[in-house]
Amino acid sequence: MKKSITLKELAKLLKVSVSTVSKALNDSHEISESTKRKVEEAAKLHNYKPNRAALNLKSGKTNTIGVVLPSIKNFFLARALRGIESVIANTDYNIIISITNESHEKEVKSVEALTNGMVDGLIISVSEETQVLQEFSHLNEIPDDIHVLMFDRVENSVQCDKVLVDDYDAILKAVRDLKFKGRNKIVLASTINKLSVGQLRTRGYIDGIKDQHEPILIEGPEDFVEVKMNRLLQEQEIEAIIALDEEASLASFRAGKKNGVLENGKVFLIGYAGKTMSEHLTPSLTTIDQHGKKVGRTSAKLLLERLKKPKRDIQQIVVDSTLRERDTTLKRS
Secondary structure: OOOOOOHHHHHHHHOOOHHHHHHHHOOOOOOOHHHHHHHHHHHHHOOOOOOHHHHHHHHOOOOEEEEEEOOOOOHHHHHHHHHHHHHHOOOOOEEEEEEOOOOHHHHHHHHHHHOOOOOOEEEEOOOHHHHHHOOOHHHHOOOOOOEEEEEOOOOOOOOOEEEEEOHHHHHHHHHHHHHHOOOOOEEEEEOOOOOHHHHHHHHHHHHHHOOOOOOOEEEOOHHHHHHHHHHHHHHOOOOEEEEOOHHHHHHHHHHHHHOOOOOOOOOEEEEOOOHHHHHHOOOOOEEEEOOHHHHHHHHHHHHHHHHHOOOOOOOEEEEOOEEEOOHHHOOOO
């Protein structure tokens, strides 16, 4: 690998002052265009790399944004990260990504490390354990000069910009769509009942079906949901299922396939899953598209705006979901 040259060595080579080289590389109006070109060509030739730590110390900025996510296996969060990266890639900022694996302890350590002079701003979706414990002091104690944005899994007690998905309305609309199609006895399946997003979606379901029947809730781990759904389909006349997350969707799908109620449209199923998975299932799965990449892009843009104008009012943006209809909500003979 070619050895890089220091600023001092570059100045000595060009027989000019260190100040002249620094100003030329920063496009200062004090330096002539011919000198700037000469310095830039020499810097490229000799592999000059600016000392980022020194620049950060001088400016008080890191030009880095931290992103803390509870999981990367979740298709929505993976899409959101792609959206964040697509925006930041077109700026002078770098990204540091930390995955907490749904652990409160890992989240606290990540936030503390990143906000200890490593980043100018932080984008975070909190872990399941953090929401269960309802412990957000690590977010409220972040220094004021580091700007925070929460997305998807948010906490109202943390005063910062937020980007949310219309979780309540998305499920309420899904229930109404099923009822419009004559499906009134609707079951809800969830493995995320401990999360704020899961609770909002459950509220949408309960409010949507309250004029038809009592809520039929199957909540718990994926294998529990599958066993309970399988038994329910054998014992009761169910007309439709709404599953609130990918694990619950797949568990419900397997139970529906086992009981032969999906291929003939006897039971309709709406779930949450990525496009590739949904389209390759047989029958293909009707899903609620949360537009993860748009959520990520919106989050990154909002944080960048905050970094430019720190004193503007706190904003909250809600991104609408879309029902993507496929075979599991189509009546077949």
